[in-house]
Amino acid sequence: MAKFKRVIGIVTDSIGIGAAPDAQKFNDEGADTLGHIGEFFHGDWALPNWQKLGLGNIREDAPIRGVEPIQKPIGYYGKMFEISAGKDSMDGHWEMMGLPVTEPLGFFPQGFPEKLIKQIEDFSGRKVIVNLPYSGTEVIKKYGEQQLKTGDLIVYTSGDSVLQIAANTAVIPLKELYKICEYARSITTDQPYKIGRVIARPYVGDKADNFTRTSDRHDYALMPNAPTDLDRLQAARVPTYGVGKINDIFSGQGLDDGIHTVSNEDGMNQTIKQVESAREGFIFTNLVDFDAMYGHRRNAQGDGDALMAFDKQLGELMAAMQEDDLLMITSDHGNDPTFRGTDHTREYVPLVVYSKSLPGGGDLGIRSPFADMGATILENFGVEGTGVGHSFLAALK
Known part of the structure; x- marks a missing residue:
């Protein structure tokens, strides 16, 4: 019998809680997503529901302004750091589900090789422009009008293992963009490229001042190269359901079904809907908005506002939960909106766990790897794991 009938895992994409032990290796010393957002607001912000669960207690030695420790949190709290070779969303999510990414993925900070670009041009019948590291909003602002005139493909990258293709759907229809990205995915799965994700970035508008990216983004991740905890749950007939870009990150593997979402608000509404249903x-x-809309854009105001909006919906989710539900809230990496550059930051991630049936107040300490989360979920449902992660289920008492 499962201790909890249902487990809800929420990834607040990119919300780190301070530089990881190996941050220096990534040139990320001093990064602190939550801490720096608190400083940006001068403490004049609040996350009362998350704080009630113990978010502030993770940082008793260096309190987050506005989200300080409290005496009796009703949840369990700790932080995790990853062992994967990179700091991309794919690395973080796969590691949560028992599959650390130990081999570095292809990284092209100066742009992609001419041979690869030529293959994309030959397949698509369109010229590739840019092929440099860029902010997604800045690249369409600078090159979008050119694309409208010529129909060229805007290809760009970032500090992660990603190949992104931006297209104005007025000249490159969504179906065509997806087809091009699927092809790019098919030729970059192995060395010498082995790119973590190919991302379709559709947008609309007729001039630089009004170009706007749409919610039709699609991530084409590598297929997991071994079973994940999602596969193990599925094999044991434990239902699995993905909300948001979970399906993209795992290429649908290990998921019974799920739903694409258009925003954080939609993601939380869909999660609450499932919790209110009979789903087990x-x-x-x-x-993803914390990352795509605010972290990469270095928008601390937007990030903080989005966190407060999430916290309000978190209260609604907590109210909808049943006694035999278990909630886990964590992140996949950092993306400090006050830091240099526009890329992810190598940070600890918060871990907060809650159930109405538990007294709370427990310190889960520092967990590594992220796979401890998956190991706990497996143990709850009586499913055998691989030993990569170590369950903390026994600490929830």
Whole structure:
């Protein structure tokens, strides 16, 4: 018998809680997503529901302004750091589900090789422009009008293992963009490229001032190269359901079904809807706006506002939970909106766990790897794991 009938895992994409032990290796010393957002607001912000669960207690030695420790949190709290070779969303999510990414993925900070670009041009019949590291909003602002005139493909990258193709759907229809990205995915799965994700970035508008990216983004991740905890749950007939970009990150593997979402608000609404239903098993949610809308754009105001909006919906989710539900909230990496550059930051991630049936107040300490989360979910449902992660289920008492 499962201790909890249902586990809800929420990934607040990119919300780190301070530089990881190996941050220096990534040139990320001093990064602190939550801490720096608190400083940006001068403490004049609040996350009362998350704080009630113990978020502030993770940082008793260096309190987050506005989200300080409290005396009696009703949840369990700790932080995790990853062992994967990179700091991309794919690395973080796969590691949560028992599959650390130990081999570095292809990284092209100066742009992609001419041979690869030529293959994309030959397949698509379109010229590739840019082929440099860029902010997604800045690249369409600078090159979008050119694309409208010529129909060229805007290809760009970032500090992660990603190949992104931006297209104005007025000249490159969504179906065509997806087809091109699927082809790019098919030729970059192995060395010498082995790119973690190919991302379709559709947008609309007729001039630089009004170009706007749409919610039709699609991530084409590598297929997991071994079974994940999602596969193990599925094999044991434990239902699995993905909300947001979870399906993209795992290429649908190990998921019974799921739903694409258009925003953090939609992601939380869909999660709450599933919690209010009779669905059992594991509900796995990614909230990407913190990362895509604010972290990469270095928008601390927007990040903080989005966190407060999430916290309000978190209260609604907590109210909808049943006694035999278990909630886990964590992140996949950092993306400090006050830091240099526009890329992810190598940070600890918060871990907060809650159930109405538990007294709370427990310190889960520092967990590594992220796979401890998956190991706990497996143990709850009586499913055998691989030993990569170590369950903390026994600490929830």
